[in-house]
Amino acid sequence: NRQFLFRPHHVGMPKSVVAREMALKFNPDAKIVAHHGNIKDSQFGMDYFKQFSVVMNALDNVDARRHVNRLCVATEKVLVEAGTTGFLGQVYVIKRGETACYECFPKPTKKVYPICTIRSTPDKPVHCIVWAKQCFQLLFGHREASMLFEPPDGPDPSVFMPTVNAHPAVGDHKAILKYARDVLVALFNTEIRKQLAMDKYKTARFVPQPVDEALIDANCTEGAAPSLAGGASWKTQVWGAEDCIMEICQCVLEVYATAEAAGLLGSYEFDKDTSQAMRFVAAASNLRSHVFGITLQSFHDAKGVAGNIIPAIATTNAIVAGRQVTELFKILSERGTVAEVCRYTDCVRYKTRRGLLLQAAKLECPVATCFVCNQAIVDVAINTATTTLQEFVDQVLKRRLGFNEPTVMIGDGEVYAEGQDAEDFSSNLPRHLKDLPSGGMRHGTMVSVDDFSQDMEVQVCIHHEETFDPEKGAENFRVVNRRAGTASAPPPPPAQSDAVPPGNGDDDEVEEIEPMPSSSGQGQKRPRSEEKGADAAAPMPPGGGLTKAPRYSAPDSS
Ligand SMILES: [Zn+2]
Known part of the structure; x- marks a missing residue:
């Protein structure tokens, strides 16, 4: 090693x-x-x-x-x-x-959480942690890139953006605490009441409870945050709503207290190992969990989820x-x-x-439907009228299919190329697939994708499909491989399930978090040679049992 x-x-x-x-x-x-x-x-x-x-x-x-x-x-x-x-x-x-x-x-x-779950209908601690990371970015980082950012010219006036944008004077502790108080009221009271008024929770299992303004007022104080208590126990204790308010105030104070820290406003990035960022996220996620009736977590547990730690x-x-x-x-x-x-x-x-x-x-035999080692055809179902070539290249070819420097051909016509000495096709990138030169990508179009750097050439068969709704947490395309020479068929829709489909969605829209590993060998399938043997009835190991997952599927972290 x-x-x-x-x-x-x-x-x-x-x-x-x-x-x-x-x-x-x-x-x-x-x-x-x-x-x-x-x-x-x-x-x-x-x-x-x-x-x-x-x-x-x-x-x-x-x-x-x-x-x-x-x-x-x-x-x-x-x-x-x-x-x-x-x-x-x-x-x-x-x-x-x-x-x-x-x-x-x-x-x-990776697990993907739909944006609407994060913004309006969280029901797990992890949803609130994703939200809190976005909140950290909204307050201290590149705010336009935060999932929570609401543009000033949006159709629906934001109830928290004006407050978030009203920065206090650097070093003025009274003004900073007032700012923290106003932001807390806007995000944890006014915004929740707005959503309640929109009848978003008529059928919800739990109707969110805005944080009481009086509770926020009473706890927007300096020097009382749990992390200031000394010792290490604050990390493992579960902070109540009051603790969370005090901790958030402390974090806001730290950012605006000195010109040096305030100078970084707009460029803060969440890092689980930065104390202030992690304390803010632990407190903000817990306060949101409090609003939505979700189990509260300790700083330590929140860090485990937020940092996606697999040692x-x-x-x-x-x-x-x-x-x-x-x-x-x-x-x-x-x-x-x-x-x-x-x-x-x-x-x-x-x-x-x-x-x-x-x-x-x-070892397993080569799989006939593998497009890497068996020249299988890749069927892609996608909306050719609304998907741009840029999205197709980034999300389908690079992210999903692993191309490095793809060249895309429709018939004999090149519509996109990358790599050394490649022709410039950047004017095609904003175009919708159906409007590309050489007839465009339409239902049934065969597209050749070449990658000189990987010595790969793959035939991609396009299936136009109208109904993709990324807001519902689905991908905006589906991919399936098929053995060369077999009949063309669009990729079947995913099986009906409550589970969020695995994602290759846009990073700006969804947050991805690896599922937490169990402490056992979960996810590992025992070799076939032992499946039918005495070990098939082996007792459950401490912490859980073996589940049937396909081999060759263990996550890759090292
Ligand atoms: Zn293969």
Whole structure:
């Protein structure tokens, strides 16, 4: 595990350079070349990958993994892929034509919360934490980018924006407390009453209760915030409404107290490790939970959700790295094909009945509907009359399908290109799909998408669909892969469910938060070899049981 190679005096140096130096101390005869750069840069393209026998991944995000997967598929290089999430990990080997690739199985997507839930109808603490982060941005950060921002020329006059915009004089504590008081009244009383008057909660399970103005008045004081009490217990205690009001006042005071802090107004960004930002979010989310009858949380719990923390565990990384190396030895020994000699290994937290912490299973076969390793066609259902080429490129091609520098062709006509020496098609970006040159993208149009940097060419079949409503939390497109040569069909609508669909929505509209990991091996499916065996009836491990999730789906955090 490379984590163990780094020492305090290495801070600020490229990790690859330090790792090389330290590894050479173990074996001075090794030949190691360190590169410091982004794996998606063109210098690490096809020719770079072609020089290797095997590629070992040690990446920390899905995007880079997809990119390396594509280059290894294109160059037919064996890829040893690995990842960990807390105590869980997995290692497997990818070889084009022999085993499933990284993209043969869909990856779990982040949870997305619809904007209307955040703004008007929260029913979970996490909804209030998302709102509080937006509130922090509205008050101290780039306010126009906040989900709560209401423009002055909007159809419906805002009851809180004029108050938010009436900044107090820097250093004038009395004026600052008055400002905090007015903002609290506007957001937690006036705005709630406005929404109540609009009959938004006629059928609601819980009718929100505005925070009493008298309660706000009584607690807008200096020096009484729970975080000033000393000791560490304020972090684990659940703050009541009064505590939250006092803490919010304290945070506002801190921002406006000095010219230095106030000078940063407009550029504050939420960071869970910045005390003031996290105290504000913990207090504001709790006060909102109070309004909507949602369980209150401690600062500590709010931080866990707000910061989306999954701890990286050095020993898990070391175990997984070790398993990568044993797979490497098997590959280099050439005792058989990759599919024959290599294994998929799950690193689990609790021993199985057989006493195993590492569970090995045969590698999966390539999936026929994979557009990366099997040239499947991608069906995209989308509203071609309202979606612009810019949205199509950003959300469908890059975010969902993982393209790096896509070139888009309708028939023989190029309508978009990226990368070195690419023609400038920026005038097409604001156009709606149906209005593009070469006949536009309409129902049934086949679009070729090429990416030279990944040596990928994919056929995308467009299905026009009128009814997408991002406000309801749905995506504004659907994607499904199909085996080449099979009949064209639009992607089916998602199954009816209360669950919020996984999202690739616009960042400006929704907040994404990873679901909190359970303390058990949840999300890990045991290998098939054990499913029908004695272990199928294994007792539940402490903290929960194993659930049936597809393999190759563990989150990738390390
Ligand atoms: Zn594949």
